[in-house]
Amino acid sequence: MNLFFSLVVIAVLIALPWVLVGAAGLDYLFGVIVPYVALAVFVVGLLMRVLQWARLPVPFRTPTTCGQQKSLPWIKPSRLENPHSTLGVIGRMLLEVLFFRSLFRNTRSQLRDGSRLTYLADKWLWAGGLAFHWTFLIVVARHFRFFLEPVPWCVSVMEGLDSFFQIGLPIIYLTDVIIIAALTYLFFRRIVNPRLRYISLAGDYFPLLLLLGIAVSGVWMRYFDKTDIVGIKELSMGLVTLGPVVPEGIGVTFFIHLFLVSALLIYFPFSKLVHAGGVFFSPTRNLANNNRVKRHINPWDYPVKVHTYEEYEDEFRDVMKAAEMPLEKE
Amino acid sequence: MAEDVKKPEELIQIDYGPPKRSWMDPAVKFERGSYNYAAVKDNQEYLSLPFPRKWQPYEDDWQLPDGWEEIIFKGFKERLEKYRSLRIFMDICVRCGACADKCHFFIGSGDPKNMPVLRAELLRSVYRNDFTTAGKVLGKFAGGRKLTVGVLKEWFYYFYQCTECRRCSVFCPYGIDTAEITMMARELMNLIGISIEWIGTPVANCFRTGNHLGIQPHGFKDSIDFAVDELEELTGVRVEAPINKKGAEILFVAPSADYFASPHYYTLLGYLQLFHEIGLDYTWSSYASEGGNFGLFHSAEMMKRLNSKIYMEAKRLGVKWIIGGECGHMWRVVHQYMDTLNGPADFLEEPVSPFTGTRFENTRTTKMVHIAEFTADLIHHNKLKLDPSRNDHWRVTYHDSCNPVRAMGLLEEPRYVINSVCNNFHEMPENTIREQTFCCGSGAGLGTDENFEMRMRGGLPRANAVQYVHDTHDVNILLCMCAIDKATLPPLLEYWVPGVEVGGVHEMVGNALIMKGQHDRPTDLRGTPYEQNGKEGDDNV
Missing domain, CATH: 1.20.1050 (Glutathione S-transferase Yfyf (Class Pi); Chain A, domain 2)
Structure with a gap:
C-alpha cells in the first residue's frame, strides 16, 4: 500500500513535465518558476526546521556513552566513544556524520539451533548508506560545473578522479554507477526484508524512488539521450545570475530531471530527510560526558514538592527516639 | 515462579516474522505474564498525582478522565517545546531498521512493536497526526494516527515493555534514544492517571x-x-x-x-x-x-x-x-x-x-x-590487603549494567576491582558486554511477578550469554553492580541457566579483604565453608 502510493506519486511527478513540457510547451514554468519556488521552499523550510530545533532547550545532558569514561588518571578514557571535552565531541560527530560510526556497529542477531543467540557483524546497511551519501555529495558537487563559469579547478579534479577508469564514451562516472547501485540496494532491502517492509512507510519508499528517478534521468541524459549540454548550461547560468532564459531544443528528459530535483527540494524540509540537519542536534551524540565535572543548567527548572527532613523526623520521631537514633528536635 | 509459567523450551520458540496486519491498526492483548498491574490509588493520592482511581490494564474500561485526549495533546505539545531530544527524535528517524534486533524484548519475544523503531512509531505516529503539516494533510499516508483508546493501550503495553536500557541508542545512526521516548510517553500517561504499581508504590x-x-x-x-x-x-x-x-x-x-x-x-x-x-x-x-x-x-x-x-x-x-x-x-x-x-x-x-x-x-x-x-x-594505591584466592570457589563473569555503561562509561573500574579480588574472571561474548551489554530485562520498574514471562523473554539475551561462559568456562557466578540486577537476575538464571549464582563486586572485595584482627574466617560472606570447595579455611594472615 505504502509502496504503491509512492510509485503512483513518482509516476505523476514524471508524467507532469513529460506532458506539460513535451506536449503543452510549458518550458518556462518547469525550467524557471518551479526550480525557483523549490529552492525557496527548501532554503526557508530547512532554515525554519533548524532554527526550531536550535531554539529548543536541552534540559538535561544525556549523552549515550559508548566507551570508558574519564575518571581515574591511570584508566585510559575513550575520547571519541565517550568524549569528555568539546574536542572529543567534535571528533565523535565527525565520525558519525562522515563515516556513520554508529551504523558501523551494526550486528544481526540470530537464534541458532533453536537455543543459541549469535550476533554477527552486518555491514551491508552501513556500506550501502555510506556509498549513497558520499556519491550523492560528489554528484551534487560535480553539478557545479553547470552553475559556475569558469568551472573551478576542484570540480574538474573531482571529475577527473570520478572518471578515473576511462570506460565508455562519454566516460562513465564511477559515482553514477555507485549511486544507482546503492539506491537500488536500499530500495530493495525494504521490499525483500519482511521486517523492513513491515516498518516502511510511504515516506520511506518515496525518497528512494525520487532519488533513483533523479539519478536515472541524469544518467539517461548524459549517456544515452545526449542532451544539449550547452543549452542546459545557458539555462542554469541564467538561473544563478537571476536572468533566466530557456533556450530552444533542450530535451524533455532534462525537464523531468529538473522537476524531480525540484520535488526533492520541496519534499526535503517536511520529511525524514531532515535527518541531514537533525543529526547535528542529537543530544545523545553532541554533548560531552562531563556531567559530574560541569553543571548543566535546565532553563525551565522549577521547584517541586519535596519531603523535607523535618517532615520526616516529625513523622518518625518516636520510633527514632526508641531506636536511639540522633534527632534534630527531642 | 507461578504454576502456569511456560517452560524455557516453549518460550524460546520465537517467531520473528512480522504479522500480516499493519502495525498501524492497534491490537494489544493483555495476557498473563506480560504486563504490569496499575498503580495503587492510595499511593497516587499520597503523591498528589492526577486522576487517582482503581483500574487494571486487563479491564476494558480504563475509566479515562473526560477530555483525556486533550490533556495528552497539551502535555505532548508542552514536552515538544521543553525537550529538544523529543522533537529531534520525533523528526529524524529514517526507519533504517538498524535498531530492530538490538532490543532484548524483541529478541526474546519477536513482537515487532518491540523493535525500538516501532516502539517509537507508536508515539511518532500520533506526533505526525497532531503536530506536522504532512500528517495533518495526508493522515495515514504520512504515517499519522489519531490517538484512540486502542493506541493508548498500546502505549501502556509497549512503553512498559521497555527498560530504558539505551542499547538501541548505541546502534542508531542518529543516536535516537528510546529511553527518552519511553520516559516522555510515560509522562504523558501519568497526566491521565495511568502508571504501574511497581513504580507508584516504591516512589510513594x-x-x-x-x-x-x-x-x-x-x-x-x-x-x-x-x-x-x-x-x-x-x-x-x-x-x-x-x-x-x-x-x-x-x-x-x-x-x-x-x-x-x-x-x-x-x-x-x-x-x-x-x-x-x-x-x-x-x-x-x-x-x-x-x-x-x-x-x-x-x-x-x-x-x-x-x-x-x-x-x-x-x-x-x-x-x-x-x-x-x-x-x-x-x-x-x-x-x-x-x-x-x-x-x-x-x-x-x-x-x-x-x-x-x-x-x-x-x-x-x-x-x-x-x-x-x-x-x-x-x-x-595498594591500600588494601587482598587475598583473591578466597574467591577461588567462584568462577566469575561480569554483567555491565545498562546505565553505568551507557549513561556514564563505568567499564574499567569494576573490571580492575574484580581482577584484583578474583582469580577466575571470564568475559561474556563481546556483543553482549560493555556498551553493547544486554539488560536484565526487568529494569525501569518492570521487575514484577505478574510480568514474569515478559521478563524471562527480555532477559533471554543476557541469560544466553551467561550460558555461553557457563558452558565454556564453567562460570558459576554472575557479578553485577546494580540492585535491580541482583533482584531479577537470580530468577532469570534459575529459569534459563540453572547453576549460576548472582553476586556483587563488593561481595568479592569483602571475601578477599584481609582485615586486621580477623579470626580464621572459615566461610565466605555467604557462610559457605571453604573446605567444601577444596580450599583451606585458615590460609589467611
Whole structure:
C-alpha cells in the first residue's frame, strides 16, 4: 500500500513535465518558476526546521556513552566513544556524520539451533548508506560545473578522479554507477526484508524512488539521450545570475530531471530527510560526558514538592527516639 | 515462579516474522505474564498525582478522565517545546531498521512493536497526526494516527515493555534514544492517571520513608545493626556503621535492596568491611536511605522530588562529599541528572580520597563518587590487603549494567576491582558486554511477578550469554553492580541457566579483604565453608 502510493506519486511527478513540457510547451514554468519556488521552499523550510530545533532547550545532558569514561588518571578514557571535552565531541560527530560510526556497529542477531543467540557483524546497511551519501555529495558537487563559469579547478579534479577508469564514451562516472547501485540496494532491502517492509512507510519508499528517478534521468541524459549540454548550461547560468532564459531544443528528459530535483527540494524540509540537519542536534551524540565535572543548567527548572527532613523526623520521631537514633528536635 | 509459567523450551520458540496486519491498526492483548498491574490509588493520592482511581490494564474500561485526549495533546505539545531530544527524535528517524534486533524484548519475544523503531512509531505516529503539516494533510499516508483508546493501550503495553536500557541508542545512526521516548510517553500517561504499581508504590514509599521498600528509620537501623552483628560472626571483627551522624566526612548512599534483599546483602557486608578496614569517617542516612530512584521511571519531576533528599541530607549532616553504592539506574540519575535537578552542591567539597590523596576530578561539581571508582583507587594505591584466592570457589563473569555503561562509561573500574579480588574472571561474548551489554530485562520498574514471562523473554539475551561462559568456562557466578540486577537476575538464571549464582563486586572485595584482627574466617560472606570447595579455611594472615 505504502509502496504503491509512492510509485503512483513518482509516476505523476514524471508524467507532469513529460506532458506539460513535451506536449503543452510549458518550458518556462518547469525550467524557471518551479526550480525557483523549490529552492525557496527548501532554503526557508530547512532554515525554519533548524532554527526550531536550535531554539529548543536541552534540559538535561544525556549523552549515550559508548566507551570508558574519564575518571581515574591511570584508566585510559575513550575520547571519541565517550568524549569528555568539546574536542572529543567534535571528533565523535565527525565520525558519525562522515563515516556513520554508529551504523558501523551494526550486528544481526540470530537464534541458532533453536537455543543459541549469535550476533554477527552486518555491514551491508552501513556500506550501502555510506556509498549513497558520499556519491550523492560528489554528484551534487560535480553539478557545479553547470552553475559556475569558469568551472573551478576542484570540480574538474573531482571529475577527473570520478572518471578515473576511462570506460565508455562519454566516460562513465564511477559515482553514477555507485549511486544507482546503492539506491537500488536500499530500495530493495525494504521490499525483500519482511521486517523492513513491515516498518516502511510511504515516506520511506518515496525518497528512494525520487532519488533513483533523479539519478536515472541524469544518467539517461548524459549517456544515452545526449542532451544539449550547452543549452542546459545557458539555462542554469541564467538561473544563478537571476536572468533566466530557456533556450530552444533542450530535451524533455532534462525537464523531468529538473522537476524531480525540484520535488526533492520541496519534499526535503517536511520529511525524514531532515535527518541531514537533525543529526547535528542529537543530544545523545553532541554533548560531552562531563556531567559530574560541569553543571548543566535546565532553563525551565522549577521547584517541586519535596519531603523535607523535618517532615520526616516529625513523622518518625518516636520510633527514632526508641531506636536511639540522633534527632534534630527531642 | 507461578504454576502456569511456560517452560524455557516453549518460550524460546520465537517467531520473528512480522504479522500480516499493519502495525498501524492497534491490537494489544493483555495476557498473563506480560504486563504490569496499575498503580495503587492510595499511593497516587499520597503523591498528589492526577486522576487517582482503581483500574487494571486487563479491564476494558480504563475509566479515562473526560477530555483525556486533550490533556495528552497539551502535555505532548508542552514536552515538544521543553525537550529538544523529543522533537529531534520525533523528526529524524529514517526507519533504517538498524535498531530492530538490538532490543532484548524483541529478541526474546519477536513482537515487532518491540523493535525500538516501532516502539517509537507508536508515539511518532500520533506526533505526525497532531503536530506536522504532512500528517495533518495526508493522515495515514504520512504515517499519522489519531490517538484512540486502542493506541493508548498500546502505549501502556509497549512503553512498559521497555527498560530504558539505551542499547538501541548505541546502534542508531542518529543516536535516537528510546529511553527518552519511553520516559516522555510515560509522562504523558501519568497526566491521565495511568502508571504501574511497581513504580507508584516504591516512589510513594521513598518519598515518605526515604527508601523504596518503605522501611522506617528504626527498621533501617535494625538491618544495618544486624549486618554488623553477622559480620562479626563471619570475621571476628566488630565494625562501626554510623547512621545519621553529623560531621562525618562522607555520606554513603546505597540502594535500599542492599540492606534488605539477597544477594545484595553480601555486597552490603563487603561495603561495611571495606569502610571499617580503611577507617573511613562516614555515615549512613535513614532519610536518604535510597540511592535508587524509581522517579526516573515515572517523570522528571518525580525523579527530582526523590533525588532532592541526597543533597539536602548531605547539607544537614555537614559531610564533605558523597559515595554511592552499587546500583544501575541510580547512577544514571546521579551522573546525568542530580546536579541539574538539585544542585549546585556548593556546600560540599571536591572529593579527595583521605587515604590515597586522589582528587576525584571527574566529580568536581556533583561531588559524588562511585564506589567502584573509590575502591579501584584504593587498590591501585595498594591500600588494601587482598587475598583473591578466597574467591577461588567462584568462577566469575561480569554483567555491565545498562546505565553505568551507557549513561556514564563505568567499564574499567569494576573490571580492575574484580581482577584484583578474583582469580577466575571470564568475559561474556563481546556483543553482549560493555556498551553493547544486554539488560536484565526487568529494569525501569518492570521487575514484577505478574510480568514474569515478559521478563524471562527480555532477559533471554543476557541469560544466553551467561550460558555461553557457563558452558565454556564453567562460570558459576554472575557479578553485577546494580540492585535491580541482583533482584531479577537470580530468577532469570534459575529459569534459563540453572547453576549460576548472582553476586556483587563488593561481595568479592569483602571475601578477599584481609582485615586486621580477623579470626580464621572459615566461610565466605555467604557462610559457605571453604573446605567444601577444596580450599583451606585458615590460609589467611
